[in-house]
Amino acid sequence: xxxxxxxxxxxxxxxxxxxxxxxxxxxxxxxxxxxxxxxxxxxxxxxxxxxxxxxxxxxxxxxxxxxxxxxxxxxxxxxxxxxxxxxxxxxxxxxxxxxxxxxxxxxxxxxxxxxxxxxxxxxxxxxxxxxxxxxxxxxxxxxxxxxxxxxxxxxxxxxxxxxxxxxxxxxxxxxxxxxxxxxxxxxxxxxxxxxxxxxxxxxxx
Amino acid sequence: xxxxxxxxxxxxxxxxxxxxxxxxxxxxxxxxxxxxxxxxxxxxxxxxxxxxxxxxxxxxxxxxxxxxxxxxxxxxxxxxxxxxxxxxxxxxxxxxxxx
Numbered sequence: 001x002x003x004x005x006x007x008x009x010x011x012x013x014x015x016x017x018x019x020x021x022x023x024x025x026x027x028x029x030x031x032x033x034x035x036x037x038x039x040x041x042x043x044x045x046x047x048x049x050x051x052x053x054x055x056x057x058x059x060x061x062x063x064x065x066x067x068x069x070x071x072x073x074x075x076x077x078x079x080x081x082x083x084x085x086x087x088x089x090x091x092x093x094x095x096x097x098x099x100x101x102x103x104x105x106x107x108x109x110x111x112x113x114x115x116x117x118x119x120x121x122x123x124x125x126x127x128x129x130x131x132x133x134x135x136x137x138x139x140x141x142x143x144x145x146x147x148x149x150x151x152x153x154x155x156x157x158x159x160x161x162x163x164x165x166x167x168x169x170x171x172x173x174x175x176x177x178x179x180x181x182x183x184x185x186x187x188x189x190x191x192x193x194x195x196x197x198x199x200x201x202x203x204x205x
Numbered sequence: 206x207x208x209x210x211x212x213x214x215x216x217x218x219x220x221x222x223x224x225x226x227x228x229x230x231x232x233x234x235x236x237x238x239x240x241x242x243x244x245x246x247x248x249x250x251x252x253x254x255x256x257x258x259x260x261x262x263x264x265x266x267x268x269x270x271x272x273x274x275x276x277x278x279x280x281x282x283x284x285x286x287x288x289x290x291x292x293x294x295x296x297x298x299x300x301x302x303x304x
Contacts, residue, residue, distance in 0.1 A: 006299050012220055013293065016227035020235070020243050100239065 023101040023151045025093060027085035028195025034078035035188030041074040042181040049177070074184075089200060101150065109147035112139055130173025137166030137183050152199065158191045212295035214288055216261050221246055221254045226289045229264060229281035236278045255279065263288060 018024060045067050052063045087097040096102075116139020123131050141162025148156035162183055169179040217223055224244045228235055235243075241251050258264045263285030267278045281289070 003300070003303050006296050009217075009223060010293075010296055010300070012223050013227045016224040016243065017231045020228040021231045 019095075019101075021101065021150070023105045025086050025090035025095045025097065025102075026105075026151045027082065027089045028152075028192050028198075028200050030078070030082035030085040030192070031188050031195060032192025033081045033085075034074075035185050035190075035192055037074045037077045037081075038184035038188060039181065039186075041070045042177055042185060044070050045177060105147055105150040108150055109143050112143035112146055115139060116143065130176070131170070133176025133179050134166045134169035137169060137179060138163050139166075140183075141166060152195065154191065154195055154198075158187060161187055212291040213299075214292045216257065216263065217289070217292050219254065221250065222258060225251075225254060225258060225279070226263070226281065226285065229279060230286060230289060234267065234278045234280045236276060240279065258285070 048063050048066055048070075052061075083097075089095075090097045116136055119139065120132055120136050123129075123135060141159045141164075144155045144159030144162060146159075148154070148159060165179060165183050165187075169176065172179070217226065221244055225240065228240065228243060237251070241248065244251065255264065255266070259266060262282055265280050265282050267280060269276050269278070
């Protein structure tokens, strides 16, 4: 058997294995954008915190609700961008955006994510404010580690970074916003660009 | 070298059959329609390759009813998985030897 035949066979095998079990059309650019949104969001949040005179923002303050609004907007914008860009990437590769691989990805990503959300809300209600940022970072990292099995494997190391960041953040209550900025902002930007550079760019002929 | 040739399985010397086995190595099972979509082949073409693999006892066919609709799923047999793994190892050895 000639060498290029062997290479062809191996390539076919790998492609089919990935295509049937992983959602490969996840857009790296959307990760970059999510990071940008997060940075903008944290700048706005810092501005709100700086302009308020109250030392401890309570749950019923207008400024607190505004910050929650910013966080939610960042999330919604990121999800929307991910959907639009991934759909475009899927079309380019003649792949589907909505099939069994993407459904599996979504379910497995959401389980740790929603768990983290539930834990975060409970902590918020109980008043352990210093734990919110670390806990959300850790659960998001775990969600990424899970998801990496059903989409691009690169997400695995990103997830591990988030977990480590979250664990470090546990030691610095009160600096949650900074850790969030580093994680949801800079990590996403770096990884998004890395993934775009390696996977999404139109192939150089 | 002799060892390697023995494990290169002629049954797999076909892109579609390689595709079928690859999919079944990483998925518990798959149905006909999804397999067809993944491999981008016609009904008849897929059916003939499935038959070939089934005759070699490398895959099993599971026919069920989902509600009232008939649903045909395929799984790799133990023999199928082992044969495919051996084939993969042989391929990789060939690559390493020619380096």
